[in-house]
Amino acid sequence: KQEVTQIPAALSVPEGENLVLNCSFTDSAIYNLQWFRQDPGKGLTSLLLIQSSQREQTSGRLNASLDKSSGRSTLYIAASQPGDSATYLCAVPQAAGNKLTFGGGTRVLVKP
Amino acid sequence: GAVVSQHPSWVICKSGTSVKIECRSLDFQATTMFWYRQFPKQSLMLMATSNEGSKATYEQGVEKDKFLINHASLTLSTLTVTSAHPEDSSFYICSARDDQGTIYFGEGSWLTVV
Numbered sequence: 001k002q003e004v005t006q007i008p009a010a011l012s013v014p015e016g017e018n019l020v021l022n023c024s025f026t027d028s029a030i031y032n033l034q035w036f037r038q039d040p041g042k043g044l045t046s047l048l049l050i051q052s053s054q055r056e057q058t059s060g061r062l063n064a065s066l067d068k069s070s071g072r073s074t075l076y077i078a079a080s081q082p083g084d085s086a087t088y089l090c091a092v093p094q095a096a097g098n099k100l101t102f103g104g105g106t107r108v109l110v111k112p
Numbered sequence: 113g114a115v116v117s118q119h120p121s122w123v124i125c126k127s128g129t130s131v132k133i134e135c136r137s138l139d140f141q142a143t144t145m146f147w148y149r150q151f152p153k154q155s156l157m158l159m160a161t162s163n164e165g166s167k168a169t170y171e172q173g174v175e176k177d178k179f180l181i182n183h184a185s186l187t188l189s190t191l192t193v194t195s196a197h198p199e200d201s202s203f204y205i206c207s208a209r210d211d212q213g214t215i216y217f218g219e220g221s222w223l224t225v226v
Contacts, residue, residue, distance in 0.1 A: 036217075041203075041220075041222070042219060042220065043118075043205055043217050043218055043219035043220040044156075044205065044217040045217075046216075046217070089155060089156070091156075099146060099158055099161055100146070100156075100158070100207075100215070101158070102155040102156045102157075103155060104154070104155045105155050
């Protein structure tokens with residue numbers, strides 16, 4: 001059974017610092033890996049999706065890397081802003097269809 | 113872009129009553145929808161997979177008689193929490209998969225049982 005872990009569980013940084021969020025998964029036979037953002041009390045916003053054949057994806061200040069062999073993905077957020085404060089979740093689909101297994105999330109606070 | 117709408121966003125119900133949450137794909141057809149629940153400060157847990165025109169597939173530990181899922185059309189799935197109790201209070205999120213395999217999430221529904 002796939003297990004997804006995110007470390008750290010919480011992170012607080014001053015504005016302008018780069019953020020590094022880690023995601024690890026136990027079964028390396030994944031189809032893709034997705035990073036989401038969740039604001040308090042809200043649904044999910046998809047940030048980046050990395051296909052299993054890709055090593056990284058970039059969107060603006062966000063960059064996500066994927067190392068299937070080691071079962072890891074890292075989300076980098078450059079030059080953090082207070083608006084980046086949220087919970088970031090990574091998820092991988094289970095073998096049958098697109099049921100996603102989520103990590104526990106990393107709660108990020110960017111202080112102005 | 114594709115949108116998934118959930119209704120209601122917030123609902124408060126009395127213990128012992130039933131409450132229905134709707135999940136609609138607004139501009140695409142979704143043969144498969146997923147229902148998740150999320151307790152405070154915890155991650156999302158998959159409850160069930162809803163397939164249009166057939167019975168939902170529930171994850172281990174989820175009571176199918178308590179959480180009734182109906183996927184009667186290609187754009188609508190409903191989750192009914194029957195005989196709700198305070199421990200059912202949670203954030204419920206649905207997602208829908210389009211024919212390209214892309215998944216879109218709804219905004220979620222807060223259920224409070226008093």
